[in-house]
Amino acid sequence: MTSSPACNTYMPLLSPYIDGELVPGERISVERHLAACKDCTMRVADLRAESGLLRVGMELAADQADFKDFAQKVMARITPDRPPLFERWKLALSETFLYQRGTVVTAFAGAAVMLLVALPLILRERPPVGYAGERMLVQSVTVDDEAHVAPVVLETSAGNAIVWGVHHLDEAKPAVAPEDEATDEELEQEAAPASPDDTKLKQDKPKGGEL
Amino acid sequence: MRISRSRATGWAALFAVVSSSALADEPKVEVLADVILASNEGTAVDPPSLVAMKTEFASAGLAFSSYQRLSSERLSLTKQKPSELKLPNGKVATVKLEDIKNGTAQVKVNAGNTEVGLKLGREGQVFVQAGAFRSGQLVLMLSPGSARKP
Numbered sequence: 001m002t003s004s005p006a007c008n009t010y011m012p013l014l015s016p017y018i019d020g021e022l023v024p025g026e027r028i029s030v031e032r033h034l035a036a037c038k039d040c041t042m043r044v045a046d047l048r049a050e051s052g053l054l055r056v057g058m059e060l061a062a063d064q065a066d067f068k069d070f071a072q073k074v075m076a077r078i079t080p081d082r083p084p085l086f087e088r089w090k091l092a093l094s095e096t097f098l099y100q101r102g103t104v105v106t107a108f109a110g111a112a113v114m115l116l117v118a119l120p121l122i123l124r125e126r127p128p129v130g131y132a133g134e135r136m137l138v139q140s141v142t143v144d145d146e147a148h149v150a151p152v153v154l155e156t157s158a159g160n161a162i163v164w165g166v167h168h169l170d171e172a173k174p175a176v177a178p179e180d181e182a183t184d185e186e187l188e189q190e191a192a193p194a195s196p197d198d199t200k201l202k203q204d205k206p207k208g209g210e211l
Numbered sequence: 212m213r214i215s216r217s218r219a220t221g222w223a224a225l226f227a228v229v230s231s232s233a234l235a236d237e238p239k240v241e242v243l244a245d246v247i248l249a250s251n252e253g254t255a256v257d258p259p260s261l262v263a264m265k266t267e268f269a270s271a272g273l274a275f276s277s278y279q280r281l282s283s284e285r286l287s288l289t290k291q292k293p294s295e296l297k298l299p300n301g302k303v304a305t306v307k308l309e310d311i312k313n314g315t316a317q318v319k320v321n322a323g324n325t326e327v328g329l330k331l332g333r334e335g336q337v338f339v340q341a342g343a344f345r346s347g348q349l350v351l352m353l354s355p356g357s358a359r360k361p
Contacts, residue, residue: 136354162338
């Protein structure tokens with residue numbers, strides 16, 4: 001197949017012409033030449049046939065290839081070693097702060113505001129530790145034997161409790177002559193009270209607090 | 212086996228976090244403890260807020276004319292050891308957290324010759340006779356921890 005000087009000029013453009021890579025001006029120029037040149041028209045036909053064969057061959061090869069987990073395999077090849085957890089955290093944090101600083105700052109500010117609003121409400125609802133009960137209550141009272149007093153729990157007008165020691169009546173007995181057959185009433189009258197308060201306690205017979 | 216510095220630091224930090232959270236779990240209950248001197252010497256009531264106490268004592272048959280607060284302390288009670296309160300008569304009163312059942316603290320108070328078992332509540336007060344002092348009687352007044360000092 002002989003080639004004229006014009007063919008030599010157009011031959012390098014034939015392959016790009018088939019592939020559609022020429023600019024419109026070049027394409028029109030090549031098409032004009034092809035209309036006049038039989039040799040180049042045959043060359044173009046050969047190139048098209050060759051290109052078709054190549055495409056079919058590539059498609060056959062692609063059908064035989066296994067593309068399962070292709071992306072993972074590629075990523076595994078390009079990521080050499082998995083860094084330690086701390087490094088990954090550090091990297092993730094630094095990247096987050098670098099590329100999404102605005103979002104992070106906004107999120108933190110929002111969380112802080114929510115905390116400031118919610119915390120007082122939560123704390124106000126909950127009673128302090130150990131104070132689930134409504135009122136203070138006296139459960140038990142014991143007094144040392146050596147104290148020679150009896151414990152009394154008095155309830156006040158406000159519902160509070162007073163734990164007070166009252167002297168035993170037995171201790172007042174020696175004040176009464178042994179031969180006297182004193183009644184309890186007389187004992188109470190004769191027994192010298194330790195304080196004016198004790199007298200009042202005995203007279204009033206306090207009702208006592210909650211036990 | 213060689214442990215890297217960063218790993219050792221990580222373990223130390225983890226240990227610190229775990230131990231601090233364990234310590235934070237130890238329950239602490241606050242209670243306000245006032246020591247009042249009730250006597251028949253004079254008619255002073257100091258601070259004036261103790262007028263309410265005077266009225267309550269009178270209604271219960273304990274008619275003292277003078278009430279004076281000698282000390283006021285907010286105690287932080289734990290199960291581990293009792294909180295001590297030095298009384299002006301040289302004795303020591305103790306307040307100990309015994310247990311917390313259903314959110315209610317049970318407290319043991321030892322004042323003078325008396326031992327009192329209490330259940331704490333958000334309202335009310337408990338007055339415990341704590342022995343003689345000068346010519347009057349010392350009274351240990353226990354109030355909820357959230358109560359303000361009168």
